Structures are given as C-alpha cells and as structure tokens.
Amino acid sequence: MAHPFDALTAEHMRAGGSWKWSTPGESHGRGLIGAFVAEMDYPVAPAVADAVRWSADASAFGYLPDGWVDDMAVACSAFWGERFGWAPDPAWVRPVPDVLTAFTATVRHFTRPGSAILLPTPAYMPFLTVPGMLDRELLQVPMGRASGRPVLDLEAIDRGFADGAGLLVLTSPHNPTGRVFDADELAAVAEVVERHGARVFSDEIHAPLTFGDARHRPYATISDAAAGHTVTATSASKAWNLPGLKCGQVILSNAADAEHWTATGYLAEHGTATPGVLATTAAYRDGRAWLDEVLAYLDGNRALLAAADLPGIAVTVPDGTYLAWLDARGLGLDEPPSAFFTREAGVVMTDGAACGDAGRGGMRLNLAMSRPVLTDALARLRSAIRGM
Template identity: 40%
Template sequence: MAYDVATPIHEAILCETNEGTLGYNDPISIAQGRNSVSAWLLRSYDWDVEPTSVGFVSDVVSGFAAVLRHFVPAGSPVVVPTPAYGPFLTVPELFGHPVIRVPMCEGPFGPAMDIDGIERALHAGARLVVLCNPHNPTGRSYRRTELAALADAVEAHGARVFSDEVHAPLNLSGRPHLPYAAVAARTAEHTITATSASKAWNISGLKCAQLLFSATRDAETWQGVAGHYVRSVSRLGVAALRAAYEEPESQEWLSATLERLRRNSESVVRRVNSEMPGISCRPAESTYLAWLDCTRLGVADPARLFHEHAGVALCDGEEFGSPGYVRLNFALPQAQLERALDAMAAAVAAEQRQLSSATGQTIGSTRGNT
C-alpha cells in the first residue's frame, strides 16, 4: 500500500534500532510474537490457536515451500484454483509437485472454486489444495457454505489444504472473516494456515509471517524443523507484528485504512464499468486489489496497453493463469488513484477510436458488453 505505517509500528522499529537490537531473534522475542498472534486470532476471529502452534517463517511463499517440503507426499500433484497468486503456480514444481490448475467458475457471489474440478484433481492423485482466503487476485471473501463444500471434497480423498489468509484483516465486506481451519474440527485437522500482519499493516519487507498448525500432529512435525525457518525471520518484523496486533492506535489506523480502501474500491468499480468499454470489474470483498476483466476489450495484452499508453503499471493476468485480465492495486492516495483511472479511461477511448476507425465497430458492440 502507498500509505505510511501506523505510528506504533514506526516507534517499535525505532526502539529496536536505538537499542541496537538488530541481531537474530531470541526465544523471548519469538515467544512474545507467538502470544501476540494467538491473542489476535482469538480477538479478531474467535479462533483459539495455542501459541505453541504458531510457527515463524520469513513470508507466506517461504511458508508454502515449507509445507510442500515437510507435509505433502513426494511427487504428488497440487491443486491450484486459477486465477492464482503467481508463486502458487510455480513454487510446487520446484519441489517436484506437478500443478493441476482448476479454473474458477461463476458462482452466486462471483468467482467461485470449481468443486467438481477440484474433486477430479484429487481423484487423479493430488494431495494438497491451495486455498487463498480472502482470494488474491479476485478479492473474494468465501462464505461458510463454499468452504464447507471444499472440505467435503478434501475429506473424501484424504487430502489437505494450505490456506493463505494473509489478506484476512483487509475485510471490506462487513462480514466477519472465517478462517478455513476454524470452519469445523475436520478442517482444523487437514489444514495448515499461513498468515501475517504484512499486508494489512503495510510491513511486507520486514519478513515475519506465520504458519498456524491446527492439527496437533502437524505442530509436532514442525517442532523438528522450526529452528531452520525461524533464522530467516526479521527481529524488526516481530517487533512490528506486536505493535500491529497489540497497540490500540494500530487498530485505529487499520480501521481508517479500511475506510480509504472501501472508497477507493467503489471508485474503481464505478469508473471502470462506466468509463472503460470492454472492461468489467466487481467490488472487492477483501484485499486492496481489483481484478479487471479485459477479455472483451479486443486487445491481446491489456497490461501493456495501460503501461505504454496510460503510464499505469498493472499486473498481467497471465501471471495468475488468466490472460486477458489485469490486477490493479487501489491502495493509493485518492487523487493518485483518480489520475490513474483518468489515464486508463483515456487509453481505452483512444484504443476504441482506433478500432472503430479500422473496423467500423465500437469496442464491446458485438461482444455483449454494456
């Protein structure tokens, strides 16, 4: 996010540097971090996770790699619903796990997991399903019924779930976030959850994420390898995490940031759908990301169009397994976001004029777009 961090986080980092505590984490700081995470989960989601079941890794991708290495049968395929955060599509193959991509389908609340497709992949031998909840890049926040349907499929095939919930505090929907592992006792037993304060409090560079082991056997397995991973965790990251989770002023900062994000999301949806023919966008239920469907724009590379003709850098949907889409980060000062949307609308209008001149048609006129 292009926002300053909360004051308590800034002060916590200054305190560490002023005291010269820039070495490795010690058992006391890690224990304090575990307690902070456990208390936050209970307070925010009514999810009781023992501090001893909280493991530290540098970031969610490293945590995902650790799960693949230590908890998934060698060589077994991994199911990844697409679109998906890029590393979920590439990291498994580094560890010898083929990726089975299962495109999401249209559900009653927007893009949804294709449970039938996931079941077919599990039947074919996959043993891990990657769940991104809230979902990056679509911004979906899954309902209990959707998570329960996934649980049915996973349980039927003796598989397990890696649940990336790093965007959970960035809830724009007004509905409480529901951790997948907290849906039922059965989901707790087959899930390892990744989380962090990094996205919600804008401290990703401080390298301090967590794996939550809701199954006792998994927590015991982790104890055998935890020492290797905790070395990669920044002491500054632990200090920032505690300031984010424990300080009331940090909670106030998050509440104010969520209001900014809601306004920005509304602006993106309104302007994209009304000013950019051939492009559509749904409101984000969580995250600070907008997923723009440009498949009816008539442009082979929409990310390149916006970069070259609007000066706006968007993530190419190809990276997420969905060509023809782009991802827009709307965690910007409002004036900067509006300038970006102005430039994007102008680029679409120019492309529309060019297409109209060449074919005599308007973008979207023969593609059912409104």
C-alpha cells in the same frame, strides 16, 4: 475534509524507492503509476514505526530470541481471536519470513512425496512457479462464476484429488479476485479434501482486509476435519504494510502437525527478521485503530472504482484485499492488456496471464494508493480505452 493519505502524490511515491514505484518511466509524457505490487502506499502505523525505531536504538538486530517469538504469538492469537473468533494456541503460532517460506515447508513436510498440487486460478503468481522448483506437478483449477462472482470449482478439485493430488492451495481472502469465501463454500471444500485424505495450505495473509458485510472465516475453524488437514499461513505484512520486514506466521491447528513442525520447521523459521517480529507484535497489539482507518480509506477507493466508467472492462470490486480484478477481454486487444495500458495509460498492473491460464485477458489493479492518484489512474485507463 481531505485525508492525510490524499497528499501522497505519485511524485512522492517515486521518490520513496519502493519496487512498486521504482521505475519512473514515461507514457505519452506522463510518469507511470505503480499499481501492480501488493503493498500499500500509506505510512505505517505509529506503533509499528516506534517498534522499528526501538529495535535500531537498542541494536536489536541479533538472532531471534524465544521470548520475542512468544510475545508475537500471543499478540497474533489475541488479534485473531478478536477479529475472527479463533484464538489459536500461541504455542502453535510459529515465525517464518513470509508466506512463501511457509508454503515451501508445507509442501516438503506435510504432503506425500511427489504428489501434485491443486491451485485455483487466477492465483497469486508465485504459487504457479514455486511447485516446479520443488519438483511437484501443478494442476491449475480454473475458478467458475456464480451470481457474478468468482467461485471455487469443487468438481474439478475433486477430480484433481482423485487423480492423485495431495494438496490444495487456498488463498482466502482470494488474491487476485478479492473474493471472501463464505462458510458454506469453505465447508464444501473441507468435505472434498477430507474424503481424499488430502491437505490444504491456507494462505490467509489478507485476512484483516475485508469490507462491508464480508467477514473472513479462518479455514481451519470450519470443522474438526479442516483443523486436522490444514496448515494456515498469515502475516501482518499486507494489513499493516510491512513486507520488507520479513515476518510471517504459520498457524498449526492440530497437535500432530504442531509436533511435526517442531521436528521439521527449524530452517523455515530461521530467516525470520528480529525487527520484523517486534514490528509485527506492535501491529497486532497496538495497530488496530490504524488498520480500521486504512480500511475506511480503502473502502472509499473501492467505491471510486465501482463508479468508474471503463467501457469494455468487467470490474470485480474486491470484498477483501485491496486488489481488484479487471477483465479486459471485451476490448478485443491483440496483446496482453497490461502491456497496452502501461504504454497507452501509464498505469502498471499485473497481467492476468501471470496468474494462470484462467487469468488471460485480465489484470490485477492495486487500489492501495492515495485517492487523487487512483482518480488519475482510472481517468488514464478510460482515456486509453476511448483512444482505441
């Protein structure tokens, strides 16, 4: 039977007005397919839609009251406890507009002034640019490969800390490669960080989006040491498709950090949107069945990608997130691959160079679209390759 998501055509998405689809464009007479921005094309969970409607009907657009923050924190803690085996103290779950706000606050308030920031690459694009805006040096740490999958280079991370870096940015599950790190690898990271007295900013915004045997492990739960040096950031925005509602969460994992956040975190919290908090609470509390349905649909899209015939492209099918990594260096292009495929296939992907030096020659493909549209996108990529 056809899934309701299958009816979400490219024309329907272009009419919706999101950034991902707002540039109709033409490529050999075909409209562009938006596959770059990390958001899903699927309608939100009924519980989320009800919460947003209620906020409008109740004119709940005023400044955010403590009671609704508390409700969100309890719902977030309960969801994380059920899904990941860690139910953080709700008092240590604080609102922020988004993960980048949490990152900025972490750099400013939890790291040594002037210390450099380590970033495994390829990486989520803003993590490469925000440190410079904060007058911090960014040290890119290219990821390695083992058993055909991207892995963290622990020796390079160790050298970076030895050279004076004070913070490691860990994105788990990893954006853009879709890697879900296992407990042993995270424990090895924690040992390196602790040995240097450094900190970790753990971006776990994609935590609920894992497939098969892959299971997200919150970094702060790896050890007491990890809990003591970590600031975790997350949001319902990726798993429930709410990025425009501007609500994320900072999760503290030790009393000293919680006390410090109370003293310094006001401005970071202040821009959180009241409707976003209400929608997030509904997502964590009542949106689990919808999430499971979406995961099953995304898993079908993963299978479609895994079976795709894309000569010259090494495809990394994600263990988590809805973002796949396509290594196009085998095509021998003399231009960025995303530019080639935008022009020749009409499929707009994130160019790997935007994800750091280690990403050059690659592309990030968003799988969170209807299966017929993804089928069309993959066929276009294949046709463009064959036409070279």
